[in-house]
Amino acid sequence: MSRPLVDCTLVPASPLRVRMGKHFHLLAARGKPLRDIVVAIRDWLLDQMRQDMERVAPLIDRA
Numbered sequence: 001m002s003r004p005l006v007d008c009t010l011v012p013a014s015p016l017r018v019r020m021g022k023h024f025h026l027l028a029a030r031g032k033p034l035r036d037i038v039v040a041i042r043d044w045l046l047d048q049m050r051q052d053m054e055r056v057a058p059l060i061d062r063a
Helices: 002-006 036-062
Strands: none
Touching: 002 036
16 A cells, blocks of 8 residues: 555545554464464565555655
8 A cells, every 4th residue: 555655646535544553463373383484474564564654654644
């Protein structure tokens, strides 16, 4: 979502702001260590979320 916001191709539909949170759930079996690929995907998702928040922070702060 950050790219369309930064490019101004996606604009707010109304002045009402709804906070959706900054979380996702990654499910894994109990009692088993996470496989390396799962750890890599988790870390990638966290990095993508961080980058997205950095991109849109100026837009959110001025709204």
